[in-house]
Amino acid sequence: MIKLTCFKAYDIRGKLGEELNEDIAYKIGRAYGQIYQPKTVVIGCDVRLSSEALKQATIRGLNDAGVNVLDLGMTGTEEVYFGAFHLDVQGGIEITASHNPMDYNGMKLVRENSRPISADTGLKEIRALAEKAEFSEVAQKGTTQNYNILPEFIEHLMTYIDVSKIRPIKLVVNAGNGAAGHVVDAIQAKFETLNVPIEFVKIHHEADGTFPNGIPNPLLIENRDSTRDAVLKHQAGMGIAWDGDFDRCFLFDEKGQFIEGYYIVGLLAQAFLLKQSGEKIVHDPRLVWNTLDVVEQYQGVAVQSKSGHAFIKDVMREHNAVYGGEMSAHHYFRDFAYCDSGMIPWLLAVVVLSETKQSLSSLVEEMIAKFPCSGExxxxxxxxxxxxxxxxxxxxxxxxxxxxxxxxxxxxxxxxxxxxxxxxxxxxxxxxxxxxxxxxxxxxxxxxxxxxxxxx
The missing domain is CATH 3.30.310.50 (Alpha-D-phosphohexomutase, C-terminal domain)
Structure with a gap:
C-alpha cells in the first residue's frame, strides 16, 4: 500500500512525480466514484502543462467506477463549481495547483450542489481507498462527453449586476497567463452586445502553462508591478489580477495601489447591504473591525467563522448569509451555491464605483485610515x-x-x-x-x- 502525501486539509496538492502522477490521479478518480457513486460529474483543468494528462487519468478512473463525465476543458475552479450546481450532476473535480510552483499540481473536489469535500467530509476516505486500491468492478463503465459551460456561466455572472447602472470605466485585467483570460473575453463580448461602456486593457492575457511572467499569485509583492504599471500607463479606473485558477481576484485602485483583501470584504458587504439591509455577512477572524463597522453602518448582521473555505461555506449555509469574505481574497456568494468566485467580486466593484460615483481609492481610503492593518x-x-x-x-x-x-x-x-x-x-x-x-x-x-x- 502506497502512502499518499498529496492529500491536504481542503484539497489535494503535491509535487509532480512521486506525490502526484497519472496513476495516483486515476486512483483518486476511481475512489471518488466508488465512494460517492454519482451518476455524472463535471471535470475541468487549469493551464498547467501537466493538468490535461492528470485530468484524462482522473476521467479514466471515474469511468471505470461507472461514472459519466462531462469534460469542461480548460477552466477555472469556479466554472467546475458552477457546473456542479447548475447542471444535473452529482459532483465536480478541478485539476489545479492554483498559485503553487511549476512542479506542483492538485485537485479540488466537490459533491452535489458544489458542497466541498475536505478532510472532515470525505477526503480521508478517498485517500484510504486510493491507497489500498481495492476497487469494486462495475457492471457498466461510464461515458465521457465534452461540454462547453462558458455561455451558461456568463449568463449567471450577469445576474449579479445591473448593467444599465455601469458608467464608462477602463479596466486593466491581468490573467497572469492562467485560466481567467477566456472568461474575461466572453464577458467583454457580452458587454459589447449590451453596449456596456467598459474598456479592457489586457496584460499577460493568453493562457500559457509555462507561465512566462511568473506563477500567477498577486499576493506576492513582486507580482504586482505589471498590474500597477499598466493602471498608471493607461489611466485606468481599476486594475484586476487573478491567481492561476481565478477563484481569487485582487483589486488595484486608479493610483495603481494594491488594495488589501480585508477592505474588499467591507466593500462587497456594502454592495450587498445597499441592495438589501438585514442580510447576514460572514467574515473570518483574522481582521474584523472594518467589516463589523461596515456591516453595522449598512444594517446587516455580521457572523464570524473560522478561516478556510469549508468552514465559511458551512457557516454561510447555516445562517443563509448572502456573502462571505476572507482577507485572503476568497469571496463567497449565496447565489453561487456558497462557493468562492474570482469573477463576481470585480463585477460588483464596478457597479459600486458607478453607483457611488467615487473612485476605488476614495471608497477604501476611509476604511484604511480608520482601521489600518498589517496585512498577513x-x-x-x-x-x-x-x-x-x-x-x-x-x-x-x-x-x-x-x-x-x-x-x-x-x-x-x-x-x-x-x-x-x-x-x-x-x-x-x-x-x-x-x-x-x-x-x-x-x-x-x-x-x-x-x-x-x-x-x-
Whole structure:
C-alpha cells in the first residue's frame, strides 16, 4: 500500500512525480466514484502543462467506477463549481495547483450542489481507498462527453449586476497567463452586445502553462508591478489580477495601489447591504473591525467563522448569509451555491464605483485610515504552538479579550492581533489591526513588537 502525501486539509496538492502522477490521479478518480457513486460529474483543468494528462487519468478512473463525465476543458475552479450546481450532476473535480510552483499540481473536489469535500467530509476516505486500491468492478463503465459551460456561466455572472447602472470605466485585467483570460473575453463580448461602456486593457492575457511572467499569485509583492504599471500607463479606473485558477481576484485602485483583501470584504458587504439591509455577512477572524463597522453602518448582521473555505461555506449555509469574505481574497456568494468566485467580486466593484460615483481609492481610503492593518505576515518557526503560547503569556497581564475561533485573537481595545498556524504550510501567520481614532501608535510599531517576540 502506497502512502499518499498529496492529500491536504481542503484539497489535494503535491509535487509532480512521486506525490502526484497519472496513476495516483486515476486512483483518486476511481475512489471518488466508488465512494460517492454519482451518476455524472463535471471535470475541468487549469493551464498547467501537466493538468490535461492528470485530468484524462482522473476521467479514466471515474469511468471505470461507472461514472459519466462531462469534460469542461480548460477552466477555472469556479466554472467546475458552477457546473456542479447548475447542471444535473452529482459532483465536480478541478485539476489545479492554483498559485503553487511549476512542479506542483492538485485537485479540488466537490459533491452535489458544489458542497466541498475536505478532510472532515470525505477526503480521508478517498485517500484510504486510493491507497489500498481495492476497487469494486462495475457492471457498466461510464461515458465521457465534452461540454462547453462558458455561455451558461456568463449568463449567471450577469445576474449579479445591473448593467444599465455601469458608467464608462477602463479596466486593466491581468490573467497572469492562467485560466481567467477566456472568461474575461466572453464577458467583454457580452458587454459589447449590451453596449456596456467598459474598456479592457489586457496584460499577460493568453493562457500559457509555462507561465512566462511568473506563477500567477498577486499576493506576492513582486507580482504586482505589471498590474500597477499598466493602471498608471493607461489611466485606468481599476486594475484586476487573478491567481492561476481565478477563484481569487485582487483589486488595484486608479493610483495603481494594491488594495488589501480585508477592505474588499467591507466593500462587497456594502454592495450587498445597499441592495438589501438585514442580510447576514460572514467574515473570518483574522481582521474584523472594518467589516463589523461596515456591516453595522449598512444594517446587516455580521457572523464570524473560522478561516478556510469549508468552514465559511458551512457557516454561510447555516445562517443563509448572502456573502462571505476572507482577507485572503476568497469571496463567497449565496447565489453561487456558497462557493468562492474570482469573477463576481470585480463585477460588483464596478457597479459600486458607478453607483457611488467615487473612485476605488476614495471608497477604501476611509476604511484604511480608520482601521489600518498589517496585512498577513508569515513566520517560519520551529514550533507554532510554543510560539503562540509565548505571545499569549507576554500579553496576559494586559488582560486582552481572547477569542479562539481560529488560532488566538487578542483584543486590547485600541489594537488587536490574530496569530494562527497555517493549515497548508509550516508557517505562523500574524495579522494586526488598530483603531486610528483611539490610537496614535503606528501599526508598524506593533508589528515590530510582536515580531521581536516571535523571532526573539
Amino acid at each position: 505576515i508569515n513566520f517560519k518557526v520551529a514550533d507554532t504552538q510554543t510560539t503562540i503560547q509565548k505571545i499569549f503569556d507576554h500579553y496576559d497581564e494586559q488582560k486582552p479579550v481572547i477569542d479562539y475561533t481560529d488560532g488566538v485573537s487578542l483584543d486590547f481595545g485600541e489594537w488587536r492581533l490574530n496569530v494562527r498556524a497555517s493549515n497548508t504550510e509550516p508557517l505562523l501567520r500574524l495579522n494586526i489591526e488598530s483603531r486610528r481614532d483611539q490610537n496614535p501608535k503606528s501599526i508598524q510599531a506593533y508589528v515590530d513588537e510582536v515580531t521581536q517576540l516571535i523571532e526573539g
